Amino acid sequence: MALIVQKYGGTSVGSLERIQNVAKKVAKFVDEGHQLVVVLSAMSGETNRLVDMAKTMQARPSKREMDMLLTTGEQVTIALLSMALQERGYDAISYTGWQVPIQTDEVHTKARIDSINAEKIRQQLDQNKVVVVAGFQGVTANGDISTLGRGGSDTTAVALAAALKADECQIYTDVDGVYTTDPRVVPEARRLDTITFDEMLEMASLGAKVLQIRSVEFASKYQVPLRVLSSLQDGGGTLITSEENTMEKPLISGIAFNRDESKLQVLGVPDKPGVAYQILGPIADANIEIDMIIQNQGQDGTTDFTFTVPRGDRAQAQDILTAVAKILGAREVVYDDAIAKVSMVGVGMRSHVGIASRMFQVLAEENINIHMIATTEIKISVVVQEDQLEKAVKSLHQKFELDKA
Amino acid sequence: MALIVQKYGGTSVGSLERIQNVAKKVAKFVDEGHQLVVVLSAMSGETNRLVDMAKTMQARPSKREMDMLLTTGEQVTIALLSMALQERGYDAISYTGWQVPIQTDEVHTKARIDSINAEKIRQQLDQNKVVVVAGFQGVTANGDISTLGRGGSDTTAVALAAALKADECQIYTDVDGVYTTDPRVVPEARRLDTITFDEMLEMASLGAKVLQIRSVEFASKYQVPLRVLSSLQDGGGTLITSEENTMEKPLISGIAFNRDESKLQVLGVPDKPGVAYQILGPIADANIEIDMIIQNQGQDGTTDFTFTVPRGDRAQAQDILTAVAKILGAREVVYDDAIAKVSMVGVGMRSHVGIASRMFQVLAEENINIHMIATTEIKISVVVQEDQLEKAVKSLHQKFELDKA
Numbered sequence: 001m002a003l004i005v006q007k008y009g010g011t012s013v014g015s016l017e018r019i020q021n022v023a024k025k026v027a028k029f030v031d032e033g034h035q036l037v038v039v040l041s042a043m044s045g046e047t048n049r050l051v052d053m054a055k056t057m058q059a060r061p062s063k064r065e066m067d068m069l070l071t072t073g074e075q076v077t078i079a080l081l082s083m084a085l086q087e088r089g090y091d092a093i094s095y096t097g098w099q100v101p102i103q104t105d106e107v108h109t110k111a112r113i114d115s116i117n118a119e120k121i122r123q124q125l126d127q128n129k130v131v132v133v134a135g136f137q138g139v140t141a142n143g144d145i146s147t148l149g150r151g152g153s154d155t156t157a158v159a160l161a162a163a164l165k166a167d168e169c170q171i172y173t174d175v176d177g178v179y180t181t182d183p184r185v186v187p188e189a190r191r192l193d194t195i196t197f198d199e200m201l202e203m204a205s206l207g208a209k210v211l212q213i214r215s216v217e218f219a220s221k222y223q224v225p226l227r228v229l230s231s232l233q234d235g236g237g238t239l240i241t242s243e244e245n246t247m248e249k250p251l252i253s254g255i256a257f258n259r260d261e262s263k264l265q266v267l268g269v270p271d272k273p274g275v276a277y278q279i280l281g282p283i284a285d286a287n288i289e290i291d292m293i294i295q296n297q298g299q300d301g302t303t304d305f306t307f308t309v310p311r312g313d314r315a316q317a318q319d320i321l322t323a324v325a326k327i328l329g330a331r332e333v334v335y336d337d338a339i340a341k342v343s344m345v346g347v348g349m350r351s352h353v354g355i356a357s358r359m360f361q362v363l364a365e366e367n368i369n370i371h372m373i374a375t376t377e378i379k380i381s382v383v384v385q386e387d388q389l390e391k392a393v394k395s396l397h398q399k400f401e402l403d404k405a
Numbered sequence: 406m407a408l409i410v411q412k413y414g415g416t417s418v419g420s421l422e423r424i425q426n427v428a429k430k431v432a433k434f435v436d437e438g439h440q441l442v443v444v445l446s447a448m449s450g451e452t453n454r455l456v457d458m459a460k461t462m463q464a465r466p467s468k469r470e471m472d473m474l475l476t477t478g479e480q481v482t483i484a485l486l487s488m489a490l491q492e493r494g495y496d497a498i499s500y501t502g503w504q505v506p507i508q509t510d511e512v513h514t515k516a517r518i519d520s521i522n523a524e525k526i527r528q529q530l531d532q533n534k535v536v537v538v539a540g541f542q543g544v545t546a547n548g549d550i551s552t553l554g555r556g557g558s559d560t561t562a563v564a565l566a567a568a569l570k571a572d573e574c575q576i577y578t579d580v581d582g583v584y585t586t587d588p589r590v591v592p593e594a595r596r597l598d599t600i601t602f603d604e605m606l607e608m609a610s611l612g613a614k615v616l617q618i619r620s621v622e623f624a625s626k627y628q629v630p631l632r633v634l635s636s637l638q639d640g641g642g643t644l645i646t647s648e649e650n651t652m653e654k655p656l657i658s659g660i661a662f663n664r665d666e667s668k669l670q671v672l673g674v675p676d677k678p679g680v681a682y683q684i685l686g687p688i689a690d691a692n693i694e695i696d697m698i699i700q701n702q703g704q705d706g707t708t709d710f711t712f713t714v715p716r717g718d719r720a721q722a723q724d725i726l727t728a729v730a731k732i733l734g735a736r737e738v739v740y741d742d743a744i745a746k747v748s749m750v751g752v753g754m755r756s757h758v759g760i761a762s763r764m765f766q767v768l769a770e771e772n773i774n775i776h777m778i779a780t781t782e783i784k785i786s787v788v789v790q791e792d793q794l795e796k797a798v799k800s801l802h803q804k805f806e807l808d809k810a
Contacts, residue, residue, distance in 0.1 A: 014484065016458060016461045016462065019462070020462070050481070052480075052485070052560040053421060053485060054485065055484050056421045057421065057424070057425070057488035057489045057492060058488035058489065058492040059492065059493055062488055062491055063489050064498070065484040065485075065487045065488050065491075065499060066484070068487075068499050068501075069480070069481060069484035071480070072480045072481050075473060075474070075476070075477045075480075076455070076474060076477050077470070078456060078473065079459070079460075079474035080459065080462050080470075081476065082467065082468050082470045082473075083459055083462035083463035083467055084462045084463065086463055086467055086470075087462060087463040087464065092470070094470060094473050094549075096473075098503070099548055099549075099550075110426040111531060113803055143504055144504075145501075185560075194512050283620065298637065364525040370774035
């Protein structure tokens with residue numbers, strides 16, 4: 001008997017029929033003698049419907065009220081799944097985030113989990129109940145409803161698995177595992193049986209979109225075995241574990257890419273100590289995630305800062321930078337929304353040299369211009385023009401032979 | 406400056422445009438210097454949509470999960486109204502039932518309010534905020550979400566008004582006040598400027614459907630001045646107050662009727678002390694509201710019990726009675742769903758005799774057969790065949806000259 005936390009995303013609960021399918025899947029595990037905690041997202045499309053209503057009401061909707069509004073989505077699905085399980089003869093009980101409770105900080109729409117009290121859930125499991133928990137949501141110390149941001153249901157599932165010391169956390173999604181790259185772009189992309197947390201973190205943060213990055217961090221920190229599987233077809237999916245458990249270490253595990261970024265540049269900044277903080281501090285204060293950062297020293301005592309942010313935050317970041325640039329006496333702030341990032345990820349890079357130059361060579365052969373480069377121990381990222389993204393991914397996948405096991 | 410609790414029903418918040426109209430109405434009161442607490446229902450149609458989903462999942466949906474599901478309806482409208490108010494420059498904050506908190510008992514789908522802690526609301530009012538509260542919902546001592554039953558938003562509003570010692574509780578609805586009877590049945594029906602709590606209780610419990618009965622009880626108990634108004638047009642509506650404030654006491658204030666009842670009969674019950682309790686106790690235990698009760702002694706040492714229950718509860722009541730009848734050795738249990746109740750209500754009855762006989766005379770002239778009769782100090786009710794209901798109401802309204810002020 002194992003304690004399993006399962007998470008089903010919006011597509012998996014996208015219709016009443018699909019919720020009944022989830023009930024069937026959950027029932028199968030209960031029949032096998034396992035204890036089940038099930039974390040659900042809102043029905044696919046529901047969040048967008050609610051966001052549209054909010055925007056009709058308020059040009060820039062209040063974040064507190066947005067959380068109040070959006071959390072109704074999961075509250076609907078947890079009630080419906082509990083009913084479906086009960087109809088099949090399985091005792092089930094649903095909990096919202098505040099009922100568990102899942103305590104978060106006060107940053108509405110992007111809250112972070114402070115703590116989870118798993119006592120209530122444990123009591124229900126001891127009474128042989130399936131516990132169905134609303135993903136994505138929590139409650140602040142103040143008693144306000146908060147949300148963890150898009151994809152936050154994954155984080156809820158992993159955090160619950162950690163709090164409950166679950167044997168495995170299974171993330172059911174509409175793909176059957178983690179691929180070497182997006183199969184919609186490269187049909188030859190191959191499913192990976194295992195991947196390390198470190199690799200997955202790089203893949204997720206770069207837009208592999210299978211799992212939310214914070215959920216992988218959580219899983220890595222608390223050593224929760226994490227498995228990505230399809231809710232629609234059977235199969236073992238991809239197991240994400242710590243590096244020690246990985247026997248083979250391929251040179252490159254996968255190629256991630258992200259279209260949802262914008263490049264911002266602050267040009268002609270007087271080059272004095274502390275300017276980097278003066279420029280990037282206010283962006284971080286506004287809770288905008290900065291991805292790549294490059295600083296280029298000029299020859300006239302000025303320096304240029306280039307960095308990337310999520311495209312949806314670009315306008316706000318630009319406003320902040322324009323104000324900061326004025327104070328610092330910088331020349332100008334420019335931006336480019338038509339960029340994309342491509343990253344090659346692999347723990348094998350640690351013990352191999354020459355991957356980067358081989359990557360640049362492939363891109364050069366395809367006449368793809370590189371805007372920015374950033375590297376870590378297990379990743380090389382380049383920013384290219386958005387319309388050259390697919391060509392870049394395809395040629396790298398082929399030249400590095402990722403289609404071959 | 407007054408403290409006003411306003412409640413807007415499902416029709417008043419039935420679309421995004423209507424929610425903006427509510428924001429406009431609320432803003433007008435704030436501009437006049439009043440403090441506002443606004444209680445909202447779910448958008449009209451939303452509750453039915455959710456109930457339909459639940460029934461797809463479970464033949465007899467779990468009541469706890471039903472409450473979990475249905476309470477999302479108001480959570481959506483309170484967030485949207487708060488946004489709409491903020492967009493107009495009015496500071497607003499929304500609260501669900503558990504956030505207030507509105508503590509209830511554990512009877513899911515039909516919970517009763519145990520207590521309200523109005524401290525949080527008061528603090529927000531002191532900061533000049535409009536407080537928008539989800540109607541219909543509360544929280545049990547256990548931390549489960551509960552609902553007050555259909556129409557429960559009225560009760561929420563009155564209970565909040567009592568807890569806050571508000572100057573007035575205004576119930577906005579799709580009618581502009583309380584009428585002598587339903588204008589859809591009798592076009593000559595006339596709006597009443599005032600009505601007493603007692604009369605309103607009789608009207609509401611009999612299906613006038615303008616206000617939920619419990620809200621009127623609450624208002625009467627805590628002496629909360631209650632006003633029913635239209636959310637769509639201007640006008641003073643109908644003020645409901647205690648009798649002392651009513652100058653004129655008309656003989657008959659109005660004619661209420663209710664189609665949503667069924668008649669149940671337990672026939673041939675051995676006539677011993679305690680049988681009434683043995684029969685009706687289990688019905689009450691099942692939280693089924695019994696309306697009229699008649700006991701007829703037979704000549705063979707048996708007695709017949711006849712009573713009415715809400716039509717939706719008839720099947721359950723019948724099941725219970727069939728079991729009880731077997732134990733008691735009663736002859737049989739029969740029912741009739743095709744009945745309706747007509748009631749004439751008026752505080753003036755207290756000081757006038759002959760109203761009842763005049764009523765029976767009118768019905769006799771129209772060839773309407775009376776199944777059951779029940780009277781109180783200010784009300785005479787008769788049960789008739791459902792297909793004769795409209796004729797009964799029309800003729801009584803005309804013969805008692807209720808169309809004349």
